[in-house]
Amino acid sequence: MISSRRKDRFIIIYLPNLLFFVVLICMIFFTHLVSWPWFLLDESLHSPLRILELSIGQCLNIFACTFIVWGVVSLGLDRAEGKELAKPPESTELVTKGAYAFCRHPITFGFIIGTAGFAFTFDFVPLFLTAAIYPFSLYVILKYEEKELEARFGQAYIKYKESTPIFPVPVRKSSAKSRRKPTPEP
Secondary structure (H helix, E strand, O other): OHHHHHHHHHHHHHHHHHHHHHHHHHHHHHHHHOOOOOEOOOOOOOOHHHHHHHHHHHHHHHHHHHHHHHHHHHHOHHHHOOHHHHOOHHHOOOOOOHHHHOOOOHHHHHHHHHHHHHHHHHOEHHHHHHHHHHHHHHHHHHHHHHHHHHHHHOHHHHHHHHHOOOOOOOOOOOOHHHHOOOOOOO
16 A cells, blocks of 8 residues: 555656656757757847747746645645655545635646746747647646545545636536527427
């Protein structure tokens, strides 16, 4: 059982960070291999386009840091570091308040937004490519984490999962009434 918990901790805590750097390094090699320019704008820092790009990047970074910190505070530092994975499931409870009331993975969402923010801030082509690929690789890890959470919290997590989106992206949920065909009036 202990080795299973170590594996879970590695997959949930360390693998996303390792994956970011692996994807970034691969994108650096890819950019070099296909001879793409390293930077999108070779203009000075005073061009209006570069100022816009920096502004977008910094806004994304501030938003990302806010979500990451809010997620860690809502979850608690020990839990965010994965220390509670070693505890028996009965001694932990599901967190559904704070940032977790808005989405199931606020810290991961912050990292994804932050990657895009750094890409805009540094105007670095491999970071733009990483920002495009990294979310898909994280999604696979999140699905693994959700299976572990379902096993740990059971029906409570399944109910939480049904009522809370994976990321705080506004998506209109269709109800059963809206899917029914309208009945013709006589």
